[in-house]
Amino acid sequence: MYTTTKKTGSRTLLLVVMVATIALASIAIVAAEARAGSFSDGFPKQVLMKGATVLQDGNFYYGTWNWYEAGEWNKVHADGLGGFPRADTVRAGSRLHIRTNKPERPASFRIRAYKKVDQFSTPIGTGRLLNTTFRRVERDGKTVGWDVFFRVNGPNRHYYLQTSGRWERVPDTHISYGASHENFHVKTTD
Secondary structure, three states, X not given: OHHHHHHHHHHXXXXXXXXXXXXXXXXXXXXXXXXXXXXXXXXXXXXXXXXXXXXEEOEEEEEEEEEEEXXXXXXXXXXXXXXXXXXXXXXXXXXXXXXXXXXXXXXXXXXXXXXXXXXXXXXXXXXEEOOOEEEEEEEOOEEEXXXXXXXXXXXXXXXXXXXXXXXXXXXXXXXXXXXXXXXXXXXXXX
8 A cells, every 4th residue: 555655645746847848948948039039139149050950059259139128128239259150061052040039020130251361260352242032930920030142153252241130129128139230151062
């Protein structure tokens, strides 16, 4: 009899712990998604992707961000470490994209490609603006971000990529806005 009671108690405790863990995990996921959305006080996250595969996170270079909190607008000007990540290798002619996690479409999003950088990781020359197209990222029928597509056509070369995304203020709302600049790096093969 004692053994049966102990097993039932253990099973009940295990069930309670499992339910509590699932509830806490769900709260954390919802909070993280809400914070990364329209009203976030942080810069939109940018990642370089090929298809569904994330190649690299962007290296934050600099930006200015505005968000509404506690009844007032706040603004931050931030400098990152800059520099470029190690190159990911892709085939010449690859179609890549930068994914942002902000539901609002950027007012502008430019990608400038450089062939070389100096010993301080500063791009050499003026670079070349890449042609881009936008596509909405949806989850459960809601826009959660944007993909900015481009191609890297030159064979056997480095692409030091600098992105410049800008989101405009939406009048009569508390939606965050500003500009964010990040660095990425790919090397093409034949």
